[in-house]
Amino acid sequence: MTNETKKFIKGGSFLIEDISYQDMLTPEDFTEEHLMIAKTAEDFVEKEVLPQLEYLEKHEFDRTVKLLKKAGELGLLAADVPEEYEGLALDKITSSLLTEKMSRAGGFSLSHGAHVGIGSLPIVLFGNDAQKQKYLPALASGEQLAAYALTEPGSGSDALGARTTAKLNSEGTHYILNGEKQWITNAGFADIFVVYAKIDGEHFTAFIVEREFPGVSTGAEEKKMGIKSSSTRTLILEDVPVPVENLLGEYGRGHVIAFNILNIGRYKLAVGAVGGSKSAFEMTVKYANGRQQFKTPISQFNLTKEKFGTIGSKIYAAESSVYRTVGLYEDNQGQLSTEDAKDIKKVADSIAEYAIECSVNKFFASEVLDYVVDEGVQIHGGYGFMQEYPIERAYRDSRINRIFEGTNEINRLLVPGTFLKKAFKGELPLFQKAMVLQEELMMLMPEEPGDEPLAQEKHLVKNAKKIGLLAAGLAAQKFGKALEKEQEILANIADIASNVYAMESVMLRTEKAIAKDGLEKSNQKLLYTQIFCQEAFNKIEADAKETLIAIEQGDTLRMMLSSLRKFTRHTPINVIAKKREAADVIIEAERYIV
Template sequence: MLDTKGTKVKGGSFIIDDVEASSVVIPEDFVEEQRMMMETTRDFVEGEVMPHDEEIEKLNYELTVKLIRKAGELGLLGSDVPEEYGGLGLDKVSSTLINETLAKASSFALSVGAHVGIGTLPIVFFGTAEQKRKYLPALATGEKIAAYCLTEPTSGSDALGAKTTAKLSEDGQHYILNGSKIFITNAGFADIFIVYAKVDGKDFTTFIVERDMEGFSIGPEEKKMGIKGSSTCPLFFEDVKVPVENVLGEIGRGHVIAFNILNIGRFKLGAGCLGAAKEAIELSSKYANTRTQFSKPLSAFPLIGKKLAEMNIRTYVTESMVYRTSGLIDSSMKDIDQNQPDSGQLLAKSIAEYALECSINKVFASEVLDFVADEGVQIHGGYGFTQEYKIERIYRDSRINRIFEGTNEINRLLIPGTLVKKAMKGELPLMQKAQGLQAELMQLVPGQTFEGTLEHETHLLLMAKKIFLMIGGLAMQKYAMELDKQQEVLSNLADVMILVYAMESALLRTRKMIAKLGEQKAANAIEMTKVYVHEAFDDVDRFAKEALATMESGDVLRTQLSILKKLTRNTPIDTVAVKRGIAARVIGAEKYIV
């Protein structure tokens, strides 16, 4: 993504820089080809997958594989695979749209997502020309299905603590793998496995393992809380001979592949959560309109309307974040020739640039889906607790997203940690901005009056960024190199950054909509943005106070709190009335609306 000066936007820079609305990608920018891919995906889900929904949930391998191959025939598996290897080579916005639309297919969507994302992308991004020719055409059609194998019994979040080993054979032709993996999606029917092992017990390396290799076996299906229609099994390696040409990337550089693929996985997970949240809103609003209590439909009760409004608002913000981030990733990768020898390194660097934003998307979207699903069950009442209604499954399925692709706790540590690393490398002037803020904070902040549309909310966003610089600067000064041990403070900083990115994404999208469509057509978006920014700003204040109370005490704390009070000075708006208007529109449409 280029800013208005034509400069590529640096990852994490949103926390210190102003961003022009015209520079971000929003759903209202979708072109006809992208909308056609969305329609193709929707038609496939509704026409081919949903009629077999119950059977898929019973873990029917044969049916799932058959449907995955049908998806391949439609091109839905090849969006990220270059055309020369049998794919479509689509932009990341298009592949994100496919991912979101597939979400209605529940467990099947997870099977497809694991295949096209973390299963196939390691070869797309880091494979040799020969590896790409050998594997990608079959992966793009679904003839072969992929799985990603990182987690082990003793290493989940600590991926580099893996115990699976690889040793070069005496003839130098194979690596001999020994060890195990757990919780591997698609394991029951996958053909190609992206496996991580330590060469000689120390050099973390990636291997392409084929299902029929001798000594490789697959354990029984896990009995899971949700996503029951997806295969999840352990893997076992007993002297498995993997040809040396199946080393993916370089020996000892497996972490580069693992972490960058996880970044993409986190972003794609956010898109899947978005699609599920939209379905939950549709199910809940329709139920609220048909269920009658006290001679009135549930939707006529203000507290039910409030729930639907809040579900819709948070989903709007999530959608704004997801497509903004897809635009950033697109711009970072689009000029890289993947046929060049150094393309893997360039791709790794371009993905890593927005690692922070990918983690933000993952955390925010997974927690929004949990909120939306929970409220959906509540609207359904007792029926929401029965398997007769799909909202029950959405509720169970949603829970894994806060664990997948690095727990939300790990991602909360990564968000400020990545920002600090960028600052230490001189990539972002974080400390300079924080120091420049000190003099400003000691001055009186005059009262503000706001007249233009969203000017008040834009001011709150600016104050939220200053609050982050204030508490972030204090944390870096106080703890210096020991900051990584202060996990509670890091979590506070992460939450403020997440809220800033969310507030800003909604504001930028709505401003761009106003410029394109006019205020009247963007009226609902304007109201949702107002409510979200004001409520998020209150959360920013709360996280900042908690961080300050952790770092300081006595007179120093009182001084810092008085400065914070200047930055958080705000006249609240009547969110109750605004939410009633939003609720009425959702209830009228019986679905997620912008």
């Protein structure tokens, strides 16, 4: 991607506008430098972390702290920290690749992620110069470790329902914090907590709280289903005096920090889920190649191949989607001028721009991960149920991803909500596009895609967008403001959106690869694309149908369903055959391969 061709792409526009592959980052665009740093992280995990994982699982967190410091020495904590605060100021692509590679380390990757991500980024992005000077160098080196404390026993999804309070003392020097923050990752050893509290029980605000402040303590380690090698505790705040200069961002505007950090957390979680999917898949393919039943390696059974083809196509979809999103951030937020990067509002806007993409990636990739580990266990048979086999841990570890950083339900609800808000503000030409669609519906002649590679997939992507527009437009028109309550419809629209995003991402990535490397070398990508687009399109059709039926009745419904049929008509491909073909390459490579 050269700077000249880059266009500023509006968040959420993918639903109604097209981009060309030049404008999309793909893993094939990574530079030597990107891959080198990724390799450093990979080696670190392989040589330093994995041999200790057994102990980390038993909560020997001294080892975690040492490992993080070692990671600090290798520069693996400094990617997002500006150079003036002793960071490396690497691009978003690098920091995402680090996240992907770390994910092999199970619960440890969460310790790393919470530190460099939700723990440090509030200060990186929203701290003032003094705060950055004070805290960032130690965070970048690993001398100090960070955590993010938003959730409370009574407020999870409803983060703003927090009860933790802050009160300015009479001297005006300190805010006095009281409350309990629950399930705080890294709480067992973090030195710095970004804590959200309501000043005077009202003004939701972020604070930097040091562990050493009087009145700070933590509860016992939680007993969790998985990611046992991460520390999760309650952070207890009893009359903790926090210097006024530790108020982070703006008074009463803690939600700007909280939610934007979550946005970043979401796409990072998605990147990690892609990494986790790849490693769970690798152990599964290797296992299946080694295990024989009926005198045959179980990887050779066609049902196993069917699973491999499905998993491969799903990982390709998640990977293509998340790096597309990383690219959007790199182009936008990553390129803020040094001055703009100090302007809280500009920073917040640049993150919030892609809130839809972040949510879509978060739920899509975490569900791909759960799919992969579930099939991974299944392919291992009884061995998959035994703790000796790493797939067992992967299965338990992965389950949290659909819950934290906003549950997948909350993220689904955010997608159409944000989209409609943008449309109403005129940021996205939803209504114009919907009108064009209406006209098109009147006269639509079924279009036949050509025979060239990707012609069918382009056709499906195009029609998928129209279907999304049809469903979303109709829902908005029918329910207006009350659409908020129609959560089932909102979730269906979110699913359509995520599938559109993923379909377009695989299609463009493959198109880009073919343009660069030719068709032959891109065959595996083409297979994944064909499989994924076909299956995602079927799902879109089903979601749209259910939605229309929930909105309309009688003759109007019949008309709508017939409009839908116009957009869904196509000659379907034989996915069973394509999956076998893709699986053979995977079996040969013993891992996910493009």
